Structures are given as structure tokens and as C-alpha cells.
Amino acid sequence: MDDYAVDEVERNDESLVFVVEAVDSRIRSVKLHPARIELCQVNLARGLFGRAIGERMRNLCADLKTSSKWSAEGFLQMELGPPNKKRGKARGHSQR
Numbered sequence: 001m002d003d004y005a006v007d008e009v010e011r012n013d014e015s016l017v018f019v020v021e022a023v024d025s026r027i028r029s030v031k032l033h034p035a036r037i038e039l040c041q042v043n044l045a046r047g048l049f050g051r052a053i054g055e056r057m058r059n060l061c062a063d064l065k066t067s068s069k070w071s072a073e074g075f076l077q078m079e080l081g082p083p084n085k086k087r088g089k090a091r092g093h094s095q096r
Helices: 047-063
Strands: 014-023 026-038 041-044 076-079
Touching: 014 047, 026 047, 047 076
Parallel strands: none
Antiparallel strands: 014 026, 026 041, 026 076
């Protein structure tokens, strides 16, 4: 995050705080809490500002085929199910 020279398109004064929840060393969910710099201070973004930041990230996630939903508590939630067996294979190795 940066507010020295704010880019009106990239919005470098806005970001998200990621909270990762894991069970048995496996990620199960990710909560993304909108944040923004205002008056030289980083704070969680609430109301319309928070919703706009969350919606932008939700759209970016959808572009990458990652589902997410906006919670009533004011954060973006991504639920991750049990690991896919294909994802567990080492990269660069093929089975023949």
C-alpha cells in the first residue's frame, strides 16, 4: 500500500488484509478484509469503500476462476475444500 502518489486506476492506497484459516496444516478458508490509507493511516475499510475494494477483488478472483463471496460482516470469503489429488502431485513429473 502506498499513498505517496495514488494511482486513480490501480488504487495503490487500497488493499486487503488476508486471514488464512488452516486445519491440520491445510488451508481451508481465506478471509480478505478491505483496507485503505486515509490521513496517513492504514485502517480497515468499511461501508461503501470496503464494499468497492471487496467487489474489485471478487471480480479479479472470478477472472481466475476462483469463487468468493461477500460476507455480511464486511469481508470477502473464499472457501477451500479438501485438496485435489491432482494438485498434490509434484510439478514437472508426469505419470506414464
